[in-house]
Amino acid sequence: MLTLHTADLLVPGGPEDAAVPLTAGAVLVEGDRIALVGPYEDLAARYPHARVRRWPGLLAPGLLVRSADQLLERTYYPDDPYEVTELGAEPITGEALADLKMTEPRWGHSARRGTQKLLARGVVAVSGRFTVPSVRTAVSRSGLTVLPPPPAAGPTVAPAAAGPVPPSLDPFAGRSAVAEAYYGTLQEGGPARFAAFAVPDEAALLAEGATTCVATVIGGRLLHRRR
Numbered sequence: 001m002l003t004l005h006t007a008d009l010l011v012p013g014g015p016e017d018a019a020v021p022l023t024a025g026a027v028l029v030e031g032d033r034i035a036l037v038g039p040y041e042d043l044a045a046r047y048p049h050a051r052v053r054r055w056p057g058l059l060a061p062g063l064l065v066r067s068a069d070q071l072l073e074r075t076y077y078p079d080d081p082y083e084v085t086e087l088g089a090e091p092i093t094g095e096a097l098a099d100l101k102m103t104e105p106r107w108g109h110s111a112r113r114g115t116q117k118l119l120a121r122g123v124v125a126v127s128g129r130f131t132v133p134s135v136r137t138a139v140s141r142s143g144l145t146v147l148p149p150p151p152a153a154g155p156t157v158a159p160a161a162a163g164p165v166p167p168s169l170d171p172f173a174g175r176s177a178v179a180e181a182y183y184g185t186l187q188e189g190g191p192a193r194f195a196a197f198a199v200p201d202e203a204a205l206l207a208e209g210a211t212t213c214v215a216t217v218i219g220g221r222l223l224h225r226r227r
Contacts, residue, residue: 002050003029005217006040007059007196013185021201025059029192032219037186053222055196055215058205062124062195062216063171064183067149069128070167072135076100077113091169108134115142117169119224121210122195125183143218145183145193171210178202192220 010025026040028047036043044052065071076092078084092100100106115138118126125145130136139146168174171181179202186194196215199205205212216224 001030002035002047003220004040004043004047004050004052005029005055005059005194005196005215006052007055007057009058009201010037010186011058011060011202012037012187013061013179013182014187019179019185027059027186027192027194029217029220032192032221034186034188034190034192036188053215055198057196057198057200057212057214058202059186059194059196060122060178060202060205061182061184061186062193062218063122063181063210064125064127064147065118065121065123065169065171066127067167068118068126068139068146069130069149071118071126071169072111072114072128072139073107073130073132075110075114075167076102076106077110077117079109079113104132104134107132108138111135111138112142114169115139115144116224118142118144119216120213120226121169121171122197122213122216123171123210124193124195124216124218143221143223145218172206178206193218198226 004026006026010022012019024040026043027034028036028043076097078087125147127147127149129149175181184193194217195213197205197212198214199208199212214226
């Protein structure tokens with residue numbers, strides 16, 4: 001089935017000289033691939049029977065989050081609403097995590113909640129080395145692409161005396177430009193893997209953050225949609 005995804009502005013990603021934003025652009029998805037990229041009016045006229053999904057704001061490549069093993073194997077996400085009264089709604093790490101006496105199944109349930117939080121931020125890929133089997137299963141089933149961690153280049157630290165930079169669900173943490181967080185590009189024949197954000201442009205996306213995500217598509221499937 002053909003599906004047209006369109007937004008006010010389409011950013012294809014890739015090298016600056018090739019990543020020219022397209023007003024009222026669209027991607028035509030067939031199966032798990034992008035069949036065409038172009039102006040919505042042109043594609044809609046050529047494929048009048050395609051299902052249309054309109055998103056507000058910006059359509060762009062999905063995002064990459066680094067150190068996801070720390071986010072999913074060293075962080076616990078309380079089950080809302082069942083555990084929030086006792087544990088609170090915020091992710092649990094450090095000494096408080098040790099007090100939870102985590103089990104393999106509990107790690108798996110937490111990782112599923114964690115991957116949903118990532119998908120809700122337009123994330124389509126993560127890097128990290130997962131060692132807990134139930135977490136590996138949760139990540140595999142989520143549809144997220146898993147990349148190996150980058151080669152170690154010494155400890156990552158913030159400016160002097162600020163301490164280590166903690167892993168973050170925010171794909172833009174530690175990045176100075178939106179494009180640094182993109183994973184892949186929107187191009188003909190490429191994987192149907194992208195996200196839509198309710199912001200007018202990339203500057204607003206960096207300022208307002210990935211929680212403005214309204215839709216995440218991986219393998220042509222709509223895996224997150226803001227209600």
